[in-house]
Amino acid sequence: MDFHVSPGGRIAGRCRVPGDKSISHRAVMLAALAEGESRFTGFLAGADTLATAAAFRAMGVRIDGAHDGQVTVQGVGLHGLRAPSGPLDMGNAGTGMRLLAGLLAGQRFGVTLIGDESLSRRPMRRVIAPLRQMGADIGAAEGDTPPLVLRPVAQLRGIDYALPMASAQVKSCLLLAGLYAQGRTCVTEPAPTRDHTERMLAAFGRPLQRDGARVCIDGGDTPLRATSFAIPGDISSAAFPLVAALIAGQGELLIENVGINPTRTGILDILRAMGGDIDLLNLREAGTEPVADIRVRASRLRGIAVPTEWVPLAIDEFPAIAVAAACAQGETLITGAEELRVKESDRIAAIANGLTALGIAVEALPDGLRIQGGQFHGGVVESHGDHRIAMAFSLAALRAEAPVQIRDCVNVGTSFPGYVELMRGLGLAIEAA
Ligand SMILES: O=C(O)C1=C[C@@H](OP(=O)(O)O)[C@@H](O)[C@H](O)C1
Numbered sequence: 489m490d491f492h493v494s495p496g497g498r499i500a501g502r503c504r505v506p507g508d509k510s511i512s513h514r515a516v517m518l519a520a521l522a523e524g525e526s527r528f529t530g531f532l533a534g535a536d537t538l539a540t541a542a543a544f545r546a547m548g549v550r551i552d553g554a555h556d557g558q559v560t561v562q563g564v565g566l567h568g569l570r571a572p573s574g575p576l577d578m579g580n581a582g583t584g585m586r587l588l589a590g591l592l593a594g595q596r597f598g599v600t601l602i603g604d605e606s607l608s609r610r611p612m613r614r615v616i617a618p619l620r621q622m623g624a625d626i627g628a629a630e631g632d633t634p635p636l637v638l639r640p641v642a643q644l645r646g647i648d649y650a651l652p653m654a655s656a657q658v659k660s661c662l663l664l665a666g667l668y669a670q671g672r673t674c675v676t677e678p679a680p681t682r683d684h685t686e687r688m689l690a691a692f693g694r695p696l697q698r699d700g701a702r703v704c705i706d707g708g709d710t711p712l713r714a715t716s717f718a719i720p721g722d723i724s725s726a727a728f729p730l731v732a733a734l735i736a737g738q739g740e741l742l743i744e745n746v747g748i749n750p751t752r753t754g755i756l757d758i759l760r761a762m763g764g765d766i767d768l769l770n771l772r773e774a775g776t777e778p779v780a781d782i783r784v785r786a787s788r789l790r791g792i793a794v795p796t797e798w799v800p801l802a803i804d805e806f807p808a809i810a811v812a813a814a815c816a817q818g819e820t821l822i823t824g825a826e827e828l829r830v831k832e833s834d835r836i837a838a839i840a841n842g843l844t845a846l847g848i849a850v851e852a853l854p855d856g857l858r859i860q861g862g863q864f865h866g867g868v869v870e871s872h873g874d875h876r877i878a879m880a881f882s883l884a885a886l887r888a889e890a891p892v893q894i895r896d897c898v899n900v901g902t903s904f905p906g907y908v909e910l911m912r913g914l915g916l917a918i919e920a921a
């Protein structure tokens with residue numbers, strides 16, 4: 489399935505984006521291990537999070553929904569999961585596979601985790617190495633890629649681990665394994681990353697100890713208590729209508745009910761530093777997370793050097809930020825973002841190739857991109873099956889001279905079901921065919 493987007497258009501109105509993907513994955517995982525019934529609203533019914541729900545159903549957990557974003561999970565307790573009858577297919581989701589590797593490493597049964605073509609190329613050594621230090625018996629394919637084969641062990645033990653890269657997935661993997669470890673498991677981050685796991689463990693009655701960059705969890709049989717909360721809209725999905733409204737030239741857009749956890753709002757800092765007119769309205773708490781409505785007005789953007797400390801706080805937003813940078817005056821420099829090379833695609837290469845295909849001067853760096861603001865031509869962009877590359881380049885048409893086609897967009901449904909309809913309603917001339 490390709491996107492065909494006609495040039496021009498004006499983005500205005502109001503919208504809501506689907507529920508947060510990171511929080512939806514974690515909500516199902518912790519609710520499954522809790523005692524009692526948990527209920528969530530705003531759950532993301534995307535392919536990634538539905539794969540996580542299916543994995544827990546295959547391990548004997550009753551999960552109703554998602555119906556209109558509502559999900560009910562009957563927790564089975566820390567030791568209540570059952571061996572699945574076959575491999576668990578995590579689809580396209582790095583989050584699903586890496587977090588489940590930790591959660592399942594200390595179970596009394598073995599399990600195999602598989603994924604699609606993209607996930608099967610992604611690096612798993614980052615979770616395999618520390619899980620082995622904890623005593624896990626875990627195997628992988630050549631190059632430490634999926635499938636991951638977990639075999640039961642008598643008991644995991646806590647470790648004190650310094651993360652080699654800023655990764656919330658690895659941090660979360662180890663904290664979840666720590667639930668099943670003897671003693672204390674500690675993880676030190678080189679830079680702050682999303683803290684949804686920490687917030688949510690506390691909500692389920694297992695608070696962590698944090699001391700600066702180090703976060704620790706105690707093992708032991710203290711049960712997780714079922715809880716219920718609203719999942720906010722995903723700021724990583726909001727990034728697309730947000731950038732659309734900024735670059736479209738005229739109009740004002742209100743994106744309602746978006747999670748604004750400070751470990752996720754790097755995109756707001758970056759776009760504001762570029763001159764973006766963005767306001768947060770109606771700030772409030774929803775469940776375990778801060779939430780706001782984002783008001784954005786068309787703005788004249790200028791290029792910046794993105795401070796490296798903002799990079800992990802905006803890690804999934806660089807495809808959209810790159811399109812904004814192409815519409816800005818002057819040069820935008822992104823560095824310290826080598827993690828972009830190991831996402832659903834090599835996002836540095838995919839962004840550079842896409843911008844080049846549309847006539848923008850861009851240089852791919854080992855750890856980032858140098859982008860010169862310019863004029864988008866029309867053209868054809870390869871998404872490499874990467875949802876965020878597909879959505880980001882659909883926005884380029886707003887400022888292009890001729891139609892833009894994006895290839896292989898089916899994975900947009902992993903994180904943003906309804907993208908085409910939502911963006912069309914706001915004024916993007918997009919068709920899927
Ligand atoms: O923990 C999470 O939910 C995520 C962490 C990030 O990955 P890394 O931990 O690999 O940086 C992010 O890119 C991904 O979309 C979701």
Ligand SMILES: C=C(OP(=O)(O)O)C(=O)O
Nearest residue numbers: 580581582583584804831
């Ligand atoms: C990197 C992403 O997700 P995951 O790692 O879960 O596949 C993403 O959604 O941009």
